[in-house]
Amino acid sequence: MTRVSVDDDNRIAVLSPHWKSWAEAAIRQMAPGWQDMTASLGSLQDTLAGAVPPEDVVEEATVLMERARALLEPYEVSGSEQIFGRLLTSATRGQTFSPPLWVDRYEDDELAATTRFGRFHAGNNGVVHGGAIALMFDDALGVTSDLGGRERSRTASLKVDFRSLTPLDRVLEVRVRLTHLDGRKRTLHGTLSDGGRVCAEATGLFIELRPEQQ
């Protein structure tokens, strides 16, 4: 894979016109500090998931979280206006739902990135929840499906094979390749690895949307 430098401008430059304007509309509305706020929420989720606090701390934390919620509530907007998840130039996309995807290199049909799952995405036994792995793959394969200026697509199916346990709090490698193109149908394959060990792999079918499809 050819190394492509990945800075903000470069990443947005490869987006199709739809994704470019979708991301730029969100960026225009974004107050300075938005990314710090969502990063703070992400660490809060991880810290809360891993903590066993005493009653007084539970009470105080609940009050503080409720204060933050009440502070934000008057600024609620429709789904089409929200910023959360639309910052395509950022590894987190300005959201905390799926884990970050730090893109190292990309081509029209390949992506090399790293990710990391925190305590928020833990299942049991101190390893990553399988659903969180599927979530990460949906994002990574979805982004790769729409690289190279291709029209936007949507996941029709996603199959995940869990090959070995996925550790928490480690930087893991993500590789995705577009393996087959058949009209509107795009098949993508991805792997999630810890060093040389494959933790999971996924195959996804993405369908290019027709102009009238939302």
Ligand SMILES: CCCCCCCCCCCCCC(=O)SCCNC(=O)CCNC(=O)[C@H](O)C(C)(C)COP(=O)(O)OP(=O)(O)OC[C@H]1O[C@@H](n2cnc3c(N)ncnc32)[C@H](O)[C@@H]1OP(=O)(O)O
């Ligand atoms: C750099 C880029 C950045 C981008 C960032 C993005 C944000 C981040 C990424 C976030 C990513 C998150 C992404 C998400 O989470 S997307 C959210 C989860 N996905 C959905 O909700 C999708 C729901 N389904 C649909 O909307 C429709 O079914 C779609 C649009 C998918 C197809 O309905 P449509 O009416 O348009 O097409 P069609 O039914 O005529 O089918 C067309 C062809 O496809 C074949 N087919 C269909 N389904 C399947 C199947 N399951 N297995 C095997 N084959 C299947 C079908 O047989 C036919 O083949 P053929 O007969 O022509 O040979």
